[in-house]
Amino acid sequence: MGEGAVREVAQVYERIKIQHPLLLHYSSSHHHQPTTQLAHNLLSDALRALNLALSVMKQHPAAAAGSVTPRIVQAAEPQISPPSPASADPQAIVTSTARSGKRRRSSVMLEGKKSSWVNFTTVPYEDGYEWRKYGEKKINGTSYTRSYFRCTYKDDTGCLATKHVQQKDCNSDPPMFQVTYNNGHTCKNFTTTTAANNNSGSSNNLALIGCCNSSEGVTKISSRNNGHAGAAMNNIKQEQPPVLLPPILEISALPFDGKPPSMTSSCISGESWDEYSAGDMAQIAEASAGDDLLYDPELFVLCTSFKVY
Template sequence: MKEVAQVYELIKTHQPLLLLHHQPQQLAYSLLTQAMRALNVALSVMKHLPPASASASASAAVPVNMIKAEEAPANGSATPGHDASAADGGDNLHAVGKATRRSSAAKKRRINGEDKSSWFQLTTAVPHEDGYQWRKYGEKEIQGTHFARSYYRCTYRDDKGCQATKQIQQKDNNDPPNFQVTYSNDHTCNFFCTNRIINNSNSPDLHSLTVNPDDDAICNKMIKQEPQAAWLPPPPLATISTNLDETPALHVCQEMGQQLLETTMMEEALVLGVDLDDPYFNDPQLLFLY
């Protein structure tokens, strides 16, 4: 449910941006990647659900690789962070022998303890494609398994302090092998702050798209304007012909204006200063939105 709700919110939030943005393809790519990731997770989980009964006492059908989500105890414990002491240049001698290496790394590992703030598992054939960017930091042979377990952390951990991690373990040798994926800690790297969007900072025409903190403000604004349903009910097609000279313009009734102006979309667009070369102008519906 969480993942599906995330997809819904994602699309609802970004649909206006997608239609209005200067580089809709880029935004669409990132939106779809996000949505596919969440749907992939949701489908994997549902695939392992017991058929229908949903009787909570049906303990026999405990899905092995199911959600095991638990919420953080709501303490501020979420950010163990780097202990301030750890950053000190504590290399006693320059000869950083293997003895002094990682002298005082404050490690915490409480798997069965209480401090794994949140995690869940799923089984999937495509463990790597989840829309996030991960960096591998370890691999380990696990007793009782035939395949090594791989350890990943969020690529943006150092940049954004994102503590999300992920473990991947192959479970079998089926044609598409199944992998058990364990996610720990939610991503704290913001969707727009991470450039999961294809981002070539050298390319000037992408400049308007990448990493724009204002995007969040725009999103929030739009959500607040339209709290309930998705943003746009598509305008009745019949009223929008490809001939913009004949398509009546939409007017907003303001308190003073009792009489509506009789204009066309073309006239209105020109009044608004629409660039005739703008791609929106080629699509009457987009122009309508514009």
């Protein structure tokens, strides 16, 4: 049951991988109607399959993924979970905030229902929320420093959402980042209300996936970043197209009744895919052709983005 779903995800995923760059190229340069339609069809297939597969995984996580996500989060294996504010657990919050000094990972916290999930993206700062950087650390075995962020409104609302961004060592262009979120937002802060408004207008390609390019500079770290480890990340930010998307969490609320919302290239692939060469794509497809699909970073992005919560 779970295997079938995963297989379907894999199949559709492969189709998109192989054809997406071409579709993007032609549809953008020629506005070719049939090609655009094909792209939409493919993406619709992906939505359908992923929704099916992930819903199954949700019900039978062990069967579907060979034990992918324990509820208790361990540092080395962050849980993949939808970034929904609803996932924030106030109970977990209490334990972590008691600051009679400096506190953090307590055994109580680990035993609680603290939510955590990861996302792989080329645009780690564009997730629909405002973040304030509070630390940076060189992590063993990595070439890049890890940056730590907390919700900008933590002081005002007590929101305990945090995330850390780790640039991956792979020499991809654009660079890939692993973003690990801890705790959902409880601040109800959506500075992207304008984004929502925009999307409600002319297009319904909303959404999907705040992973890629919701751009309104929600993460305010680059404006004053004067170098150091953030330099590379600033480069990423500058690549953002002026397209606004709602926070990633929004996708989880979308109904999925067989007619998924249409979406543009930005959703699954991110604008960055346009940059991939055919060789890159071949490599990616090749790399993902194995059995370990669930650990393919790009599939992670898909899963994180589409998962029905």
